[in-house]
Amino acid sequence: MTTIAGLAVARGYAAGPVFVYRGDGEIPIPEYSVAPGGENGELLRFRRALGDVKRDIGNLISALKVRGGDADVRVFECHAMLAEDPTMIEECERYIAGDRVNAELAVRRTARNARAKFERMNDEYFRERVRDLDDVERRLLKALTGFSNEAAFALKTPSIVVADDLTPSETVRLPRELVLGFAMNGGSTTSHVALLARALGIPAVSGLGDITARVKPGETILLDGTNGAVTLNPDADAEREFACLIARQRKLVADASANIPAGTLKNGEPGVLIYANYHPGIPMTAIREFGARGIGLYRSEYLWIGGDREPTEEEQFEAYREAAKFTAGLPGAATVTIRMLDIGGDKLLRGISTTEANPFLGNRSVRFLLSHRDVLRTQLRAVLRASAYGRIYMMYPMVSCVEELRECAVELAEARRSLDAEGIPYDAGMKVGIMIEVPSAALNAEVFAKYVDFFSIGTNDLVQYTMAADRGNDAVAHLYQPLNPAVVKLVRMSVDAAKRNGIKVGICGESAADPIVGVYWAALGVDMLSMSANSIPIVAGLLSRLTRADLDEYLKVPESMDERASADEILQACHMWMAAKIPDFDSIVI
Numbered sequence: 001m002t003t004i005a006g007l008a009v010a011r012g013y014a015a016g017p018v019f020v021y022r023g024d025g026e027i028p029i030p031e032y033s034v035a036p037g038g039e040n041g042e043l044l045r046f047r048r049a050l051g052d053v054k055r056d057i058g059n060l061i062s063a064l065k066v067r068g069g070d071a072d073v074r075v076f077e078c079h080a081m082l083a084e085d086p087t088m089i090e091e092c093e094r095y096i097a098g099d100r101v102n103a104e105l106a107v108r109r110t111a112r113n114a115r116a117k118f119e120r121m122n123d124e125y126f127r128e129r130v131r132d133l134d135d136v137e138r139r140l141l142k143a144l145t146g147f148s149n150e151a152a153f154a155l156k157t158p159s160i161v162v163a164d165d166l167t168p169s170e171t172v173r174l175p176r177e178l179v180l181g182f183a184m185n186g187g188s189t190t191s192h193v194a195l196l197a198r199a200l201g202i203p204a205v206s207g208l209g210d211i212t213a214r215v216k217p218g219e220t221i222l223l224d225g226t227n228g229a230v231t232l233n234p235d236a237d238a239e240r241e242f243a244c245l246i247a248r249q250r251k252l253v254a255d256a257s258a259n260i261p262a263g264t265l266k267n268g269e270p271g272v273l274i275y276a277n278y279h280p281g282i283p284m285t286a287i288r289e290f291g292a293r294g295i296g297l298y299r300s301e302y303l304w305i306g307g308d309r310e311p312t313e314e315e316q317f318e319a320y321r322e323a324a325k326f327t328a329g330l331p332g333a334a335t336v337t338i339r340m341l342d343i344g345g346d347k348l349l350r351g352i353s354t355t356e357a358n359p360f361l362g363n364r365s366v367r368f369l370l371s372h373r374d375v376l377r378t379q380l381r382a383v384l385r386a387s388a389y390g391r392i393y394m395m396y397p398m399v400s401c402v403e404e405l406r407e408c409a410v411e412l413a414e415a416r417r418s419l420d421a422e423g424i425p426y427d428a429g430m431k432v433g434i435m436i437e438v439p440s441a442a443l444n445a446e447v448f449a450k451y452v453d454f455f456s457i458g459t460n461d462l463v464q465y466t467m468a469a470d471r472g473n474d475a476v477a478h479l480y481q482p483l484n485p486a487v488v489k490l491v492r493m494s495v496d497a498a499k500r501n502g503i504k505v506g507i508c509g510e511s512a513a514d515p516i517v518g519v520y521w522a523a524l525g526v527d528m529l530s531m532s533a534n535s536i537p538i539v540a541g542l543l544s545r546l547t548r549a550d551l552d553e554y555l556k557v558p559e560s561m562d563e564r565a566s567a568d569e570i571l572q573a574c575h576m577w578m579a580a581k582i583p584d585f586d587s588i589v590i
């Protein structure tokens, strides 16, 4: 029995057979001659892909070093060396510049030559390097083609999916009902596969180094998404213990969702409203099952990511209307907040290549919409039309300055006018808000509050941009600190500005689902927390055991500490307070 430690990305326990997702088989590549004069463009494409691959391998090595996995580090250092091998790079570039073949073909020919050379050597060490070479070739071809393999999704029985890493679109293409858990070599707690796993209620562990190479398809493993560990070759005792944990987890969720009116404090005092974050493509019933008040974040970009082309106005309208009708059927004055297309950064559209050197700081989200007005106009019309069928709120992602909002307001007015002209109904009072996920928006929240009806603070990105720490990079996961005083200051500024201006404010980043941090945001006075549906019973359960006076006391925990305290020390102090107030805290936070 071996236990491998990783990052806990989605809580819960799973036991079951392994399904290795590798996108196996040879990656199909285009083969063509580059037109005379096009060599430089092709060389640039090759170098960019090589840069991406080297960066990915480098990140993996740093993460492994932090954990002290010497043997694994050596494997990936070897991959890094191969990716930097001057002879092979020169050979590839000769194929491109001299023979004028496309970058993919150049990579394949170079890898084939090197493989033949390694195989001819009568030496075990070099024969082993063939596997490494295959790996680097696959990484390069994937970077160049964006390839993923359909057959690789053919899950037949309930299994734990073991993968290098999964993109959001790969994750949503796996049959949800057959996925017991995710175990991944790379990734981090806020990567999109992590968010999806939490939204789906599937336990997940990432940052496991080379788990794909250490498991065999079909063998049973145990996955602990709460503590971040995977056990290979478990003995009978470990399997029995997991069976108990899984049964207890099912019971806790069932009890919590049946008994707790989400977000109410102890003795029925009003607390915060708890909503679910939702990805189109996932059954909406989970939202009702876990007791959400509505949908606080409808990630509309998944209508684009999940499909193979841009959704039409009609298709979008149908999807938004379904959400509006569904929430209208929930108890209370339920709402659905549709976030406008949040594309770019780590969420990429098929067919739109990323030539930006720094996509996280690039033409993404509302910036993309404003530079693709046809996309913006179509989506605005679809959202407005759906607003006639339920209580829809709409918000813009990644707003960083007021000019963006002014331009969006012009387009919204135009969309309303066009619907009026066609006699199509919509809710003229539809609330319009923005996400606060860039420090400039938080710092200038007082002004933004004059423009909109509500704020929704996206801590996933707000933490990333405040700490300058890529949310998907496990090498900097330790800097990803929602309770860092700098982040808390920005959240507080946004909440205070909203209150002063009489508008609503909520948190829709994943930190809302963290029992320690989410309750802290509630204490800070937000009106709403929106989170992955599977976390609702835990956070709502905790709130139902605290009074407003408790929350006021909790808020003072970081304030009463030395101002030089680190985020980790603050987190620990909050944990201690919680464990003292709720004696079974550590056992209920599964």
Ligand code: PEP
Residues within 6 Å of the ligand: 195, 297, 299, 342, 437, 457, 458, 459, 460, 461, 462, 508, 509, 510
């Ligand atoms: C956020 O940034 O906190 C957020 C909710 O948006 P996303 O995770 O989709 O970027």
Ligand code: MG
Residues within 6 Å of the ligand: 397, 437, 458, 460, 461
């Ligand atoms: Mg975001």
